[in-house]
Amino acid sequence: GAVVSQHPSRVICKSGTSVKIECRSLDFQATTMFWYRQFPKQSLMLMATSNEGSKATYEQGVEKDKFLINHASLTLSTLTVTSAHPEDSSFYICSASLMRETQYFGPGTRLLVL
């Protein structure tokens, strides 16, 4: 079946540093990848839609200069949280789309900013 990996699974960083999270589709090519953020006891909130070779589409309220997304190939998308602050601490999940309705989720990255 379709497998999506994320790295790292957990990261702790100091306030002001940047953190890069990788999302890979391991056994299929994904033209579209999605980045979500999930706060404790809340649902997944879509941050941005990432298409290979083009600029990401950000949801309203998500700062594109703070959350940099690069989708360099059909199997890799990266999310960089720049100048992270404690309020950016969250669970970040990516998903990759194989067919229109089908999204496969990565295992998530738990970010803690001190």
Next chain:
Amino acid sequence: EDKVVQSPLSLVVHEGDTVTLNCSYEVTNFRSLLWYKQEKKAPTFLFMLTSSGIEKKSGRLSSILDKKELFSILNITATQTGDSAVYLCAVIGETSGSRLTFGEGTQLTVNP
């Protein structure tokens, strides 16, 4: 703007009970409704529903969609402690590509 509302938000039952989780939605040009189960990590896919009245079944889980009333239910029979999780409902509209809009989820706790 697409919207998904799930109820109840939280549910505690005993092993062996049957539960029904609800999902109502508003979406422009509905295409599909999906159910996911989320334990400690990312969601895992359960069902995708596109047509009204056709029940999808997988073991003790089943789901059905009513496109006229704009809702879906997820049933779990003979619940087990391993069913404890957050169950998420999401919709896709024709104009949203593959973009999912999620509900808040139902936190199900099954006690032994």
